[in-house]
Amino acid sequence: MQMAFDPERFAQEFSILKSFPKGNLHYLDNAAMSQVPDCVIKAMVDHETLRRSNVKRGIHHLAEAANEAFEKARVQVAVYLGVNHAEEVIFTSGATAGINILALSFGQNLKPDDEILLSHLEHHSNIIPWQMLRQRRGVTIRYLPITDDGRLNLDRAEELITDRTKLVAVSHGSNVTGAITDVTPLARLVHDKGSKLMLDGAQVAPKGPIDLARTGADFYVFSGHNFNGIVFYVAVVNDILIISATRHDPCSF
Ligand SMILES: Cc1ncc(COP(=O)(O)O)c(C=O)c1O
DSSP states (O other), X not given: OOOOOOHHHHXXXXXXXXXXXXXXXXXXXXTTOOOOOHHHHHHHHHHHHHOOSOTTSOOXXXXXXXXXXXXXXXXXXXXXXXXXXGXXXXXXXXXXXXXXXXXXXXXXXXXXXXXXXXETXXXXXXXXXXXXXXXXXXXXXXXXXXXXTSXXXXXXXXXXXXXXXXXXXXXXXXXXXXXXXXXXXXHHHHHHTTOEEEEEOTTTGGGSOOOHHHHXXXXXXXXXXXXXXXSOEEEEESOHHHHHTOOSOGGGO
């Protein structure tokens, strides 16, 4: 049974809301940066006070405790996304970093005749990495237009996705218009052409568990900081082999 949403109880979870006199803080900028509930702050403090150490770089007691917590978080994210293999979840420093990793790995294999399809509804995070790839590899970028009511114009997808299209990288939900796209038909079209689909889920992932398999996305990126989380983010990749083929160290972006 689903419990009714109780805003009063929910607000109690956030020290920042309690620190203002009742009703004095109306925070509406969640799409850019959401507030952090006390349980997340506690998890951060626990890390610093109980197991502060490098993750994946030590074998002493604290490092092992930190590794364990890190891997537990990876499993929790995988469950949230309906991903069967937790190793497909890759923690990065942000959604932008996730897209950069894709551009620097998958993108590095593209050739001048290859095309990437973006849309006119993208956050600059999902434009600039591809423009930089165009400079490096000479690929062509095309844009899916938007409808008058601010949605991806999927009616144009069939004509714009061709045999040259190697990647379609579009927002799952727009940070400008709020429109959420039913991407399943788009994924079908993309895969029929032998192409890959990357979704920018920064505005959709925080709304509730996602059935990633149903979206048909090959790559899915989103942000922790829009998600009542710490400034920590994940990129989810359905095709781990492509990402692990990169020679670039994600930490260097
Ligand atoms: C749709 C969308 N994509 C990408 C980003 C950038 O995310 P990050 O700051 O994690 O790089 C944002 C940020 O709010 C966003 O709203």
